[in-house]
Amino acid sequence: MVDDEQSPHAEERTLRALFDTVVPADHWPAGWDGGVERLLREHGSDFMAWTTTPLATAAQVADRAAILRHARPFAALAPAEQSAVFASLLEAEHSAGPLSALITIAYQAYYGGTRQPAGWGMVGYSAVPDGVEPLDVADPPGIDADSLADTYDVIVIGAGAGGGAVAAELAERGKHVLLIERAQPMRSSELRGNHLQGKRTGLYDVRVGPHAGNPRVLEHPDGTTEVLQAEGDSLAYGLNAMALGGGTRVWQGMSWRFWEQDFRMASTYGTPAGSTLADWPFGYSELEPYYERAEWELGVAGDADSAVGRATPRRRGYPMPALRSDRTREALTIAGRRLGITTSPIPFAINSVDRDSRAACVHCAQCIGHACPVDAKNGAQNTFIPRALATDRTDLLLGAQVTSIEHSGDGTATGVSGVVEDRNGERRFRARADRIVVAAGAIETARLLLASGLGNDWVGRNHMTHGVALAIAGSGPDIKETVGPGHSVATVDFVHRDRNGWGGGVIFDAPLQFPYDKAQAGREFAPAPFGAEHKAWMRETPNLAGTMSMVQEIPHEWTRVTVDPVVKDRRGMPAARLRGTAHDATRANVAAMAQHCSDWLSAAGGEQIITREMSVAPQGQEHSAGTARLSSDPAHGACDPQGRVWGTRNVYVADASLHVTNGGFNPALTVIANALRVGALMPD
Template identity: 85%
Template sequence: MAGDELSDHPDEPTLRALFDTVIPVDDWPGGWEGGVGRLLREHGSDFMSWSATALANAAEAADRAANDSHRRPFAALAAAEQSAVFASLLEREGAAGPMHDVTTVAYQGFYGGTREPAGWQMVGYSAIPEGVDAVDAADPPGIDAERLADSYDVIVIGAGAGGGAVAAELAEGGQHVLLIDRAQPMRNSELRGNHLQGKRTGLYDVRVGPHAGNPRVIEHSDGTAELLHGEGDALAYGLNAMVLGGGTRVWQGMSWRFWEQDFRMASTYGTPVDSTLADWPFDYAELEQYYERAEWELGVAGDADSAVGRATPRRRGYPLPAMRSDRTREALTAAGRRLGITTSPIPFAINSVSRDGRAACVRCAQCIGHACPVNAKNGAQNTFIPRALATGRADLLLGAQVTSIEHDGSGTASGVVGVVEGRSGERGFRARAARIVVAAGAIETARLLLASGLGNEWVGRSHMTHGVALAIAGEAPDIKETVGPGHSVATIDFVHSDPHGWGGGVMFDAALQFPYDKAQVGRELASAPFGTVHKAWMRETPNLVGTMAMVQEIPHAQTRVLLDPVVKDQRGMPAVRLRGTAHDATRANVAAMAGHCSDWLRAAGGRRIMTRELTVAPQGQEHSAGTARLSADPAFGACDPRGLLWGTRNVFVADASLHVTNGGFNPALTVFANALRVGALMMQ
């Protein structure tokens, strides 16, 4: 049932009928013609190959049931008879699983798709607004490994937020820098319009990586271990973006400052049993100038006179005005007033007006997890990295994985070794430098340091992300517009407001859901998960409305990033083994915030509210942090206050690995700011 052979498969008439039972033909195409047939033809032999056995089983079960009840094959039945047979199979042990698989594939083909399926137009979804001329921003090509200099002042490993910012700081300060990333050059057009392989909701071989050959081992709380190969579910693997710019290439751009209390969590709340909670070795005041620089050099749109803008000391406002309001902000602001809650526009690293030769945001409906169609989204790839390259003192090496940092065993590193993919295939490379900066992301930074035999016992410990609380309304007014960035309004009233709440967190409207996500929610909210009822629900129900919170995580002593003793990646480097459990303080924090989310949503007219409490992600996510944390004492952290790895003379870290705590906010602005600080201190 794969590829071009699909049309010749004996099950095809049954499968067509099954998909058209899940999504019937009406004024709009049915499931098969609306996208499922194309999806299976184009991808049935690669990432959809999992479905072959499931769909064959479904076809067999459907024909058997139809013959038993009507003495005809399923495809020969009338539509009402097919629906009745399908409904009966959903309730039958042994047949329900294949029918659920059929439903999933139908949703993926009709509402998901790797390019625009019929379901998008049916529900009024358009990835790019009509009349917008997309630009196709491309990565700089970088240099060939054969052209590496004999030696550099600094090698920076990882070209995301931290690596891009520190590379710019060092190159502009006169240092000769080599910036290395394992991403291949990609155009923005390759990173949008594909919802089944997008970063945030991608189910298959996500375009931004990591791809097959990059396994991870996840230890679950029940003691079992799971091997992930790298080409599957983005959420299961950890939402890493292995592309130039890292996560900031496809992020939504929320850009918050941490609060003063976030830098002294242990002093404020104490250290609970089984936690590694600690204070940062410096306070907010030391980072404030770098927050200001990050906001202005990255380009953040916000309102300095709002509650968010006034929450932390600042000497300067935002460089760009806040994103314009919408129905969601207006409705939730009014609901907040009824509850006594203060709201603010969200600060985004997005051009609300044109800046630096790049256009203003066109409010496309697929901002989160996708590259910007007009290059209005500000990330390391179109701000700091071009600045570094413009100095003429920075080289960019793409498609290169550093597998080890070379050192003399007494704390002095001399360079790196790795594998680079070139036009003639893979080859090993070696680069030398006086100093090394690791900025590969919290998990990969710890992995590289451990594999290189560098650092103390704190490397890999205190891995944290955020707890997440979510409330979704099954019924709500039509207040969620089909526009980006996808979030609009926030309240910080529950940040550090409860002395027993362990920091709380920011709360904002839930993201605009893509059509496939809405279809999946409809399994629960529509009165039937298939057929005319579900299709009508998709067409007639307004965009789902929700609220969510980014909740301060209290790092658990048992949460670790380790090297697996057996599993290796395609280059022979040990894979990471991830172990994690939620601390009771995090669970309590998330539960409290879930209640606040529900209250705010109900005040906005939400009904039939479903809540979710997500308290631990051992595989990490785009907010992973803490695995090489800062400390003034090597007994309590992996790096000194400058970012220098304890036990070394010239190895620094400049990404979220340094975070001692991760705040109740998205941490990217803090990553940028602290990387600028690390770079500035390295120049002294």
């Protein structure tokens, strides 16, 4: 190549031609003008910096191939010639990697984006329905660290589902509470419309944190380790939301009760070799009053007369009717009847009617992983935490990371210390209290207890999430509307169906795919993985339909959270070290549920069905649980039945860490119910 062809301008011309080959112009703009240039310009020096090497390599190999075949650089070729060169490079071993990365970048820019890209308009996608004026709800400012009281009755660490609920319970009991959240205050507008940094599909520096400087260490089964960077892919790091309200700030709100059998799994199925499976120290009946409170105080919309509502004993129905039906629910209900499957609407912590001065759901297309445009989604941030603050007995400290629980040798905690970052900069802080409640999430709760030298050998053990079974139809009926919340219909027919199923799990329709997700799926399902055929497929084919299951995970003795002896976060706190593998019983459970998912989808007319079986997530996910499990005997668990950490006098846990098993359902309602129970049973 001549010097001019090696210049930055020549490379940019080649890259533009490559991106426009992936997404060619038609009635809609090509890739470069449709989002790629803007994304690279705005973020090429921060979270898109990784693109520099693969893009430079892609430009080089494309120009070399073009000159070799046509004696002209890639940008000078006719479109048909460019497509042919690109296709051949995509199949060649030496160039497939950078060309595949370029396709990914093109689809991230054209169909994902940090704000509305061209691909959204092309496929008819809108994050907010027409005519809806989004609200911009702000977090309360909290107090300044210099305004901390001399002492508190209770310090609650973590303002998510469990922390918010227990703070409200204790404050309304008359306790002086300090609620500490490591996230900075945010506005809801910061948590919408950005698909590359949203929680569920976030590929870069997810808006709900924890952001750079908070690594974790993943230990592989062969003993090698990998440092997970918090500013990277949210799935690779672990789907943990650090915000006021925690995961409930941006969740989708599915709110299930665990079944009676979920509290006595070992008694029901036995304890398989190599597992840590055990019964809870109490049964469903003890938690039922708190489930009722959780549904009514959080605000859940559901149908108490459905199979879901009748599956567990209840004294009271849901406070709101189920969300409206849609084509998905109707089609899968009819398909279910063909298979003898009973279906129900999904219970959601989303207003189906106006409630508590907040609007009903407007069915936006990006419920999952994003803040609600009308504040109809119910979470700790707009239910329990405002109640706690309204007592005038709760101080909220934001932007504060607790790095240690201070305690004496007899296990009596005296307070906490950490680092706060506010308008006065970053500095150390200390706070004193009679009791400490840790509700930082299953990984961070275990990490803090371990770093503080608190608890017994069970702290950090028993880590589990859920197995996931997924079926997606590459073609079939047009049943998935571009509306929220994204799921609609479920069956519980495969929950505790027989003694050989290890609990099974709920099955529901797969979430509505965002445009970028569909574009990536099109690399497998479309007639071609790039170019005019892929773009036409994106525009002309209906949303992909699917079914998925949250599968009961059998906790494994090797799955554990510890603290790394070397790697630390930016505040000097030891990083969480994670390891895990799926128990054979979990793998069998997931495989069985994947078949049920596929059968139900096929009965609804799905074709080209592919299944995915994900049996374990050792790095943790949004359903992480079990790392400080309840037990009536310290030989078998980390906390006593009231949530107090064994070996301590006044340290409690109030989040999913307490779960002995995690059910075959999303666990948030159980987290809230049990947190209310912990607060209610805590002695004066």
